[in-house]
Amino acid sequence: MSAVVFAHRRVRSGRGLPLAGLLALLLAMAVVGMASGAMPLPAGEVVGALWRAVMGEAAREGDLVVLMLRLPRVAMATLVGAALACSGATMQGLFRNPLVEPGLIGVSAGAAVGAIGMIVLGGRLLAVLPSVLGSFGIAAAAFAGGLLATVAVYVIGRRRPGVATLLLAGVAINAIAMAGVGLLTFLANEHQLRDLNFWTLGSLGGTDWTRLAAVAPLMLPPLCLLPRYAPGLNALLLGEREAALLGFDPERLRRELIALVALATGAAVAMCGVIGFVGLLVPHVLRMIWGPDHRLLLPASALAGAALLIGADAVARVAVVPAELPIGVITALLGGPFFLWLLLRLRMGEGT
Amino acid sequence: MNLALDWRAASTAVAGLLEVREVHLSLGGRRVLQAVNLVAQPGRLLVLVGPNGAGKSSLLGLMAGLCRPSLGSVALDGKPLVRWSATELARRRAMLSQQVRLGFAFRVEEVVMLGRSVHGAATPGMADRQVVEAALQATGAHHLRGRNYLELSGGEQQRVQLARVLAQIWDCRDAPGWLLLDEPEAGLDIAHQHQLLRHARDWAARGYGVVVVLHDLNLAARYADEVALLAQGRLVRHGNVAQALDAEVLSHVYGIRLGRSLTADRHWLFHAQ
Numbered sequence: 001m002s003a004v005v006f007a008h009r010r011v012r013s014g015r016g017l018p019l020a021g022l023l024a025l026l027l028a029m030a031v032v033g034m035a036s037g038a039m040p041l042p043a044g045e046v047v048g049a050l051w052r053a054v055m056g057e058a059a060r061e062g063d064l065v066v067l068m069l070r071l072p073r074v075a076m077a078t079l080v081g082a083a084l085a086c087s088g089a090t091m092q093g094l095f096r097n098p099l100v101e102p103g104l105i106g107v108s109a110g111a112a113v114g115a116i117g118m119i120v121l122g123g124r125l126l127a128v129l130p131s132v133l134g135s136f137g138i139a140a141a142a143f144a145g146g147l148l149a150t151v152a153v154y155v156i157g158r159r160r161p162g163v164a165t166l167l168l169a170g171v172a173i174n175a176i177a178m179a180g181v182g183l184l185t186f187l188a189n190e191h192q193l194r195d196l197n198f199w200t201l202g203s204l205g206g207t208d209w210t211r212l213a214a215v216a217p218l219m220l221p222p223l224c225l226l227p228r229y230a231p232g233l234n235a236l237l238l239g240e241r242e243a244a245l246l247g248f249d250p251e252r253l254r255r256e257l258i259a260l261v262a263l264a265t266g267a268a269v270a271m272c273g274v275i276g277f278v279g280l281l282v283p284h285v286l287r288m289i290w291g292p293d294h295r296l297l298l299p300a301s302a303l304a305g306a307a308l309l310i311g312a313d314a315v316a317r318v319a320v321v322p323a324e325l326p327i328g329v330i331t332a333l334l335g336g337p338f339f340l341w342l343l344l345r346l347r348m349g350e351g352t
Numbered sequence: 353m354n355l356a357l358d359w360r361a362a363s364t365a366v367a368g369l370l371e372v373r374e375v376h377l378s379l380g381g382r383r384v385l386q387a388v389n390l391v392a393q394p395g396r397l398l399v400l401v402g403p404n405g406a407g408k409s410s411l412l413g414l415m416a417g418l419c420r421p422s423l424g425s426v427a428l429d430g431k432p433l434v435r436w437s438a439t440e441l442a443r444r445r446a447m448l449s450q451q452v453r454l455g456f457a458f459r460v461e462e463v464v465m466l467g468r469s470v471h472g473a474a475t476p477g478m479a480d481r482q483v484v485e486a487a488l489q490a491t492g493a494h495h496l497r498g499r500n501y502l503e504l505s506g507g508e509q510q511r512v513q514l515a516r517v518l519a520q521i522w523d524c525r526d527a528p529g530w531l532l533l534d535e536p537e538a539g540l541d542i543a544h545q546h547q548l549l550r551h552a553r554d555w556a557a558r559g560y561g562v563v564v565v566l567h568d569l570n571l572a573a574r575y576a577d578e579v580a581l582l583a584q585g586r587l588v589r590h591g592n593v594a595q596a597l598d599a600e601v602l603s604h605v606y607g608i609r610l611g612r613s614l615t616a617d618r619h620w621l622f623h624a625q
Contacts, residue, residue: 244438245449246469247439292455
């Protein structure tokens with residue numbers, strides 16, 4: 001396990017200030033996100049549009065763009081970013097390993113098999129269904145695939161105590177799922193290849209209120225519940241044995257946390273495809289700044305992940321107008337160098 | 353520190369006792385413990401000694417309620433540990449394990465605060481902070497506060513972990529708390545070994561039950577009120593130092609000729625012959 005130590009720069013403060021700061025950042029990013037796009041709007045116009053909608057005043061020209069296109073999209077980015085980052089923080093704590101991603105329990109790879117399987121093999125099924133249901137077909141298959149893979153990892157991993165077996169089961173299931181993706185890619189025709197490629201890179205394109213309403217009930221409960229597990233996750237950082245001595249039930253904690261993460265991540269991946277790096281990067285950076293206490297880390301990750309994904313989505317929309325870049329490319333492109341910069345700026349612990 | 357000591361006058365015979373009754377333990381087909389009977393009393397320092405693989409740590413784990421015996425039972429206050437809720441038990445007994453590896457860079461006082469997680473509120477209050485301060489003082493680790501736990505030496509980490517364990521049962525008011533230490537002297541220099549065991553004895557004097565697994569017979573002889581000698585999963589001797597640490601028995605158990613002599617300040621000293 002990496003024992004890189006970043007304590008020297010840690011800021012000593014309560015939870016209120018960091019969370020308030022991140023919330024302000026999130027709101028600012030939301031306005032920026034709604035202002036940018038193929039048709040740029042001034043920030044005042046965006047706030048005005050929201051104000052008029054809430055107050056029931058007469059809408060002006062441009063309000064519809066904000067309310068029907070950009071607001072649901074920003075809301076989706078908020079939910080997905082929060083779900084991925086908060087899940088990432090949870091999994092890193094559960095596995096006591098800062099290099100773990102939410103996808104480790106198989107949920108992303110399983111979702112990929114489900115979605116790509118539907119794209120490649122389910123063409124006929126999708127054609128029969130009405131178009132509204134058809135657009136959900138891929139998402140539903142992805143969600144089911146993700147949950148199925150997670151259940152497989154959990155059932156295999158719990159046969160022996162400790163998280164090591166779980167981790168290895170996750171690696172194996174991921175490998176099997178990736179083989180499935182490879183096979184399906186091989187079977188796909190030109191048109192399907194383009195579709196599945198786009199799905200794999202992730203995108204918030206096509207988000208509307210319907211899609212948001214479909215997925216919010218799956219993501220909001222885990223997001224509200226995960227921070228409640230902060231004391232248990234803190235105790236787990238001492239090891240399962242110590243957590244048990246402190247009065248927690250490690251087995252139950254693990255089961256419930258994996259279920260919540262699978263739900264949140266599965267829903268996020270199903271709607272928007274695989275968006276890498278958010279779940280790994282955000283908690284890691286926050287831990288460098290404020291330390292590993294999950295009581296701050298979990299809500300802070302949710303807020304920062306949401307802000308990051310809104311920003312990345314805004315860049316994806318304006319970078320190559322009128323086309324859109326896949327958002328997964330943006331998160332990796334922005335996140336990678338930033339992460340490296342942080343690594344170089346903070347010094348390593350002497351003990352390593 | 354103010355501890356209410358009125359529970360010492362508890363009326364029932366079993367109140368406060370930690371009793372191991374006819375305990376057998378098998379792990380993966382291997383018999384780890386066989387027919388062990390041992391009663392630990394609050395207010396006394398009980399030391400478990402024995403060769404490697406004798407079952408000392410397993411017995412301590414059973415007494416902490418970490419695992420269940422294959423046969424027999426372990427009871428606190430006369431109630432089997434399996435019938436205690438995890439939180440109730442965590443408020444009554446704390447255990448220092450042999451090796452605690454921390455995954456992330458907590459500060460020293462945050463590690464100790466983890467010992468308070470069992471005491472309810474998700475956000476630690478003023479009382480919890482005071483306990484953390486006092487526990488750090490008690491283990492001589494107060495000067496380490498604010499430091500990154502992962503950057504401490506092995507001995508310093510051990511003292512911080514001990515402070516965490518003390519913080520967990522710092523305010524046992526209604527009934528005697530139990531402190532279980534598994535080779536706590538590992539990694540400590542000789543001054544800190546003696547300091548730690550003096551602390552353990554002080555805690556016993558305050559009414560806590562203290563059970564310590566030790567390898568060093570001389571440390572055991574110097575600080576123990578009672579000694580339990582284990583070999584090959586069986587309890588060989590249990591009694592005061594002179595009874596339990598008999599030179600003949602020790603020689604047989606450890607497979608090496610051991611002698612003992614009484615020092616001028618009336619402590620037993622053990623040495624290979």
